[in-house]
Amino acid sequence: DLLVIGSANADLVIGVDRRPGPGETVLGSDLAVHPGGKGANQAVAAARLGARTALLARVGDDAHGRLLLDAQRAAGVDTVGVLVGGAPTGVALITVDPSGDNSIVVSPGANGKLTPGDVRAAGSLFHASRVVSAQLEIPLETVVEAVRNLAPGTRFVLNPSPPRPLPPEVLAACDPLIVNEHEARAILGDAPLGDGPADWARILLARGPRSVVVTLGAQGALVASAQGVALVPAVLVDAVDTTGAGDAFTAALAWRLGQGDALADAAAYASRVGAAAVTKAGAQEAYPTPEEVAAL
Numbered sequence: 001d002l003l004v005i006g007s008a009n010a011d012l013v014i015g016v017d018r019r020p021g022p023g024e025t026v027l028g029s030d031l032a033v034h035p036g037g038k039g040a041n042q043a044v045a046a047a048r049l050g051a052r053t054a055l056l057a058r059v060g061d062d063a064h065g066r067l068l069l070d071a072q073r074a075a076g077v078d079t080v081g082v083l084v085g086g087a088p089t090g091v092a093l094i095t096v097d098p099s100g101d102n103s104i105v106v107s108p109g110a111n112g113k114l115t116p117g118d119v120r121a122a123g124s125l126f127h128a129s130r131v132v133s134a135q136l137e138i139p140l141e142t143v144v145e146a147v148r149n150l151a152p153g154t155r156f157v158l159n160p161s162p163p164r165p166l167p168p169e170v171l172a173a174c175d176p177l178i179v180n181e182h183e184a185r186a187i188l189g190d191a192p193l194g195d196g197p198a199d200w201a202r203i204l205l206a207r208g209p210r211s212v213v214v215t216l217g218a219q220g221a222l223v224a225s226a227q228g229v230a231l232v233p234a235v236l237v238d239a240v241d242t243t244g245a246g247d248a249f250t251a252a253l254a255w256r257l258g259q260g261d262a263l264a265d266a267a268a269y270a271s272r273v274g275a276a277a278v279t280k281a282g283a284q285e286a287y288p289t290p291e292e293v294a295a296l
């Protein structure tokens with residue numbers, strides 16, 4: 001039902017009292033290694049909800065790559081499209097200070113080697129999918145090729161993260177373009193921002209996507225289409241860790257759209273999934289089952 005095209009990273013996390021300055025060494029906590037990356041996160045989130053999900057991604061022929069593949073398979077993701085080799089698995093080196101602030105260095109590694117040719121070689125995955133969901137932690141030309149390879153009637157969902165300027169061809173395919181506040185501002189660039197998120201949604205919609213979703217954390221999300229702009233309220237929960245909430249939201253939305261939900265209904269479901277995801281620590285580890293979503 002759902003094909004996710006995107007990144008797979010090992011998140012290497014160390015807690016520190018304070019960050020080292022240039023030339024300095026500090027001691028930190030034990031290392032924690034978590035499967036992550038926006039593509040891998042989305043695939044696990046969707047599969048855990050019960051979606052038939054495949055991932056098109058690239059990892060290295062190394063221990064981190066095996067960790068990521070194991071996590072995908074344990075969640076029930078079809079990993080036939082997870083290619084191995086070409087560079088080391090992508091890594092995010094994360095230090096967390098006592099206030100909970102992160103500093104992150106990302107090495108894209110194999111994610112940077114997922115090519116347009118890899119997309120063309122995955123034609124059967126495209127034909128088997130009602131929805132294709134992508135992000136921007138892989139080369140932009142690979143995302144462009146994905147848009148060109150969509151089967152007739154297949155819906156395309158894009159979370160442009162990390163944000164960068166998008167070609168009109170990609171914007172026009174998005175249904176929806178899903179951005180948080182930071183990504184909305186980055187994509188709008190120097191354009192006048194108007195009076196707030198509803199205006200951002202309208203301005204983004206005028207750039208060509210068929211629909212736009214602006215996620216607003218604990219404030220919920222705005223959905224914008226030719227029918228207008230509507231607020232989907234957030235579900236009130238005790239947030240423990242918001243890491244990966246946007247990926248869970250996007251995966252749930254993409255899957256529900258493929259199942260025939262209207263945009264506002266799919267976003268309401270995705271909002272419940274995002275809320276469930278913030279009630280536990282971590283990203284993939286925190287993604288809910290349908291029972292957990294229903295119990296909110």
Ligand code: ADP
Pocket residue numbers: 180181214215216217218220221234235236237239242243244245246247249270271272273274275278
């Ligand atoms: P990102 O992780 O990309 O920055 P957001 O923080 O906007 O994305 O979160 C995505 C969605 O997850 C939100 O639109 C909302 O539905 C849900 N969500 C995120 N944080 C919370 C929260 N603290 N309480 C309830 N829902 C939340």
